[in-house]
Amino acid sequence: MLISHGSERSTLNSSDIRSILQNALESIGNRQRVLAIPPDYTRLHSGAGELTKYAHQYYGKALRDILPALGTHAPMSSEEIHHMFGGVPAELFRVHDWRNDVVTVGEVPAEFVREVSGGAVDYSWPAQVNRLLVEGGHDLILSFGQVVPHEVIGMANYTKNIFVGTGGQVGIDRSHFLGAAFGMERIMGRVDTPVRRVLNYAASQFASKLPIVYALTVIGLDERGEKVVRGIFIGDDDRCFEEAAKLSLEVNFTKLDEPIKKAVVYLDPSEFKSTWLGNKSIYRTRLALADGAELVVLAPGVKEFGEDPGIDKLVRLHGYRGTAKTLELVRSDPKLADNLSAAAHLIHGSSEGRFTIRYCAGHLSRSEIENVGFQFGELESICRKYDPESLKDGKNILPDGEEVYFISNPALGLWAWKEKLK
8 A cells, every 4th residue: 555645525636646646656666667557538537537647747758558448448539538638648548459459367266256246147257458468568557547336346446447447358248247147236335246356356366466556536526516536545455445445435425315206317428428338327326216216317428329339239139128138138149148248238227127217318319219228308308407507416406396316427426225225
């Protein structure tokens, strides 16, 4: 543990963050060949772009490669790279090919996976990473990212940034399906989960010789609703992640006394362009929604279902039909069985019939929305009624007396009715 800095009420400005990172890098000592692994543009608000810029300023030419942790996401455009990492030379960026450009460094035994999942799945798990981590000759690998409640692993980042962000198809598929089969609502907002145990096993058994140091941020909203950095944690062991997760649960986890009957969630068009990402509006609110509730998703930038063309096709074909139906489809459709991360996503994106989901997508038609099992909402007219510029985060009473709970960015937290947590 090199740095543990922050609290529920801390506000770290750019100067603070730069100084904290510099102190940590100085304690590491001189390095000649550095690899940085930040998240991609879908985590624009993680603070990782800023950390990457400061690392480049510190190391200069010794920072040889930057590998955004794409996972299954689309490669970053030059505009996105400039926006997120402005000032860092574009020629340093590498594209992670999750289907082809990976090596397997070990295999987590099926017995271990079966045990930690309580028998939910019965397969081994290949620990796969981009070959640049193993073959690049780096004497330091800086893994940047944000710790926040997450639907697949409980709390995002740490070893997930390595084994999923730079992982391969089989590893990503099986980790996502493990989380879905175990149960999303048993995982979200928890530090110790089956997926986390599998990834941490892989890190300790197969990647301990990789010179990885993690720099993890915790992001919250201030009293004006502006995003601020509440903490930063830098180190190479579990404690670094655990302390970041502890603060994140204080900052990012909203526990409600009453369930929400109507929620309106806004998806920033610069961040959310697919339901693959935009369904965080479903994942992060489901613990707070009452039976029979309505979830309205304002998604002006959403234009597709999966960022990967193959996954997009599978989502369009099968839709969000619930756990039982999806598991049946996995048994009957070999293509879905070969893309278990897509199957997991279909489970995650279903309300299981407990509440309704009205998707107001800027670039998808009524038939496209309804064919995957959502209710269609006409974006312009619904935005006039539920204006994201006028609503405040939390409970709102509209002029006609209707009560709605508004969330301006579901990626920043997790919402739950206290009774659900029991």
